[in-house]
Amino acid sequence: MDKHSPITITLAQRDDAVTITQWVYNTLRQAVLLGQIPPGRALTIRELASLMGVSPMPVREALRQLSAEGALEILGNRRVVVPEMTAMKFNELVEARIALEPHAALKAMPYIDATRLAELRNIDRGIDRAEAAGDAEAVTSLNQQFHRTIYTANPHQVTLPLIESLWLQLAPFMRVSAESLEEYYQIDRHQEALAAIEKQDPMALALAIEADIRDGCAFAKAPEKLKRLLG
Amino acid sequence: MDKHSPITITLAQRDDAVTITQWVYNTLRQAVLLGQIPPGRALTIRELASLMGVSPMPVREALRQLSAEGALEILGNRRVVVPEMTAMKFNELVEARIALEPHAALKAMPYIDATRLAELRNIDRGIDRAEAAGDAEAVTSLNQQFHRTIYTANPHQVTLPLIESLWLQLAPFMRVSAESLEEYYQIDRHQEALAAIEKQDPMALALAIEADIRDGCAFAKAPEKLKRLLG
DNA sequence: ATCTTGAAAATGTGATCACAATTTTGTGAT
């Protein structure tokens, strides 16, 4: 709603091989994922453009793409915002993840070879390190990479864009979860998933993925937290 | 691949209350849904712009949005195309629908009131009429509307955009199915769905929706058809 | 204080232009 609360977005590394539009897109996407843009805060093309030192044009295109992906919402009255969240919507998003991700994992399992399995183990070790270091941002980023690495094993895979859309919509509201990571005793669902892949046990993998998603969003069941989260 | 095959897209009704970008988007979306753009046919911004009598700008934005929705694909080499289809990908898309849509129907069922139920019956009658008239385009359009009307009953619903993305990706390859509609004896899955809603029987509704999806894509199991379809 | 109102500032939209990169085409050699 308000416009005057200043926002700070960390500008992504600018790679010359990439178009400006792509760079703007990456930067804004990351800002949404990191929760740097308060939900409801009105964004204007020109504000973002000057903030990032580019012309309004690439910002326009990036905003449209992010809106199509559900990361942003174009309000009727010519305003672009990170959509507000409600408890019901949060649940629906989590349940949509559970409808899609175990299915994606099942379809990917036969394609996971030794190389990819090793890659998964490596990512999981990275998560452990990040948890030990208390680096919440790295944890969520690596966690996503863990899931992505499973799903993309399937060469005919079509669900990842849908799944990433759900991640984008949830991410701004996962900060609280990540910040209070240590409060929760986390059963290592990734270990369960890796074991299931080794055994080629589809049901076990689906269950591990579902449990991992539920654990990651468990704080939503603590009402006082969710309330604080939704402002 | 080729560029010279001429394409004809039916221009949507231009409503003055709507931006040009939106109109271009609607027109192109419809063209994709109706299979008017051959997969692999290279599209250029300027070509479409002059085809539709607008400047390149709104076309650019519409193309980006459609790409984000999976309807189009931006090739690395600066070409935009309707993505090519493979048998495997087709199956994955259908299975993704089955992962999402019964779930969406389940979550919507408690919200379907008498008004909406009447609306559903009305749409179903329209489908019968269109089938009798042999109007394949109307059948697919009304069929989508039937599903949409169920899912949108849920006010907290978040999956419709994902589902519509899957429809967009499948649609260009459903023409064959629609054209040979009469070859298949169709059990009326919509009647089953309506009965399930009346009885508030979740499992029956989920099964009816899944069966409806499978029936609609059944031709994919006739290999010679799918082959013809995929060129 | 609160609401109304109107002028000024800001905004999204869409057209046009310049430019570098890519694709296409035409020419000549084999």
Next chain:
DNA sequence: ATCACAAAATTGTGATCACATTTTCAAGAT
């Protein structure tokens, strides 16, 4: 005929500009 290659045409990108619409906000009325 087929291929190689350079010239020409075409393309996406991004900046700038004009304009109608909307938002903002201060001055005046209640």
